[in-house]
Amino acid sequence: MSASVLFDAPGPRTVARHRVYSVVAAVVLLAFLVWAVKRFYDAGHLEGDKWEVFVTPRFLEALLVDGVLETVKMAATAVAGAVVLGFVLGVGKMSDHGWLRWPAWAVVEFFRAVPVLLLMVFTWYALGIADDSSSYWAVVVALTLYNGAVLAEVLRAGVNAVPKGQAEAAYAIGMRKTQVMNIILMPQAVKIMLPAIISQCVVALKDTALGLYVAAPGLTAISRSIYLEFDNRVPTMFVTAMLYIVINLILTWLATLVQKRFVGEKKVLQVSMVGGAPDDTKTA
């Protein structure tokens, strides 16, 4: 018997009825799929020469090295920067000193409310659009600022998630504020935060695609040059999407693994206003 909030365990008649629904739903979905594939076939998007590019070693190499690797590099640099920035801002936000807390709060709120694309365009112009490397760094800087602000919140939530008794016990045996933070709270908070940080990598990776608007290198740029040369927009789009999905699924899988290994059955950290994060609405 499956215990569900929504449904009682179904009886034999319901099971039979559901079987009928299942068949009907499967037929409808299959029909839609067949129709879509047929349309793509009729329009010539499934012909071999449109896909040949993706099994040609030279272009495959361009796609993987100049595309995927570059994108991953941008995302990784941004996440590394974001972890540092998030740590600084997060500690600032938790400070007992108002002159440190308020500016940190303002910075975090600012970068969380502003679209990444706006940050990217501004950074691009600020670095000088004539410069070739500026679009690369525009993507990295914009993603660092945005994800840093989000990770600052994650850090705070992580520290708050450590049971209160831990800090109280540490104070009771005579530790100072910094000692409590460094020796007791941080090591436990980092463990709780790890899955959330990995999930944030997915967000960063997805957002690198926005680099299209500031002429940045990476997967979208390579895809663009491929479909412009071979006139195969649709196949290129599917391949690009698949590459993103595969990398992200690996990251998500890693996050789940880390969650199981370090955090256990507890809920994934919830941080408000990061609706983009794939795992923030998932309950354990």
Added chain:
Amino acid sequence: MNAVLDNLDLYFRGFGYTLFLFLASGVLSMVLGTLLVAFRVGPIAVLSKAAAFYVTMVRNTPLVIVFAFFSFAAPVLDIKFNWLQVRFGDFDLTAFFGAAVVSLSLYTSAFVCEALRSGVNAVPLGQAEAARAIGLPFSGVMTQVVLPQAFRASVPPLASVQIALIKNTSVAAVFGVAEAVSQMRTLTNSFSSERTAIFVAFAIGYIVLVELFSFAANRLERHWRIA
């Protein structure tokens, strides 16, 4: 600051488009997301699997690619937006706008589905069991016990999703909608010496939108919170 003050009409037109995009795709994504979650948590395995597949795919695809789908691939499936020729005051809601709304809605609906599902999961099993035990029929269990609690629990994640949508409307700039970020880029291009002022002005616009929405969401959340 003059660059923005002299072009206030462009500024407000940009945010007008942003707001239109947000409202249209906000409503559509809620409708689609509700439909998805009904499939997702429903008893029919095929639909549940299909919805889960859709959500996983869409959540791991960059929004830009979803937009690209509706620019390149959707016409093949006869999904075109050329019929959309609405004029709304100064605003032209054309094919680009239609494609943007559909892309944003389909993308956001996956997140809406997950937010609603987390709400359903937040209802303790004992609530439903108690409701069944006192003899409520299925409709009673749903409308009086489970769904009200599930809906309340899903307000905060839903608000996060919609706030992300406000910011995601900016991606429409890449695909030819003259919303705020695209105006900002145009202005920065023409007055590059004032780029910081322009950036701050447009950032403030977004902050106002986001803060207004999260204020409203907070009020709702507090209004509906039980004890």
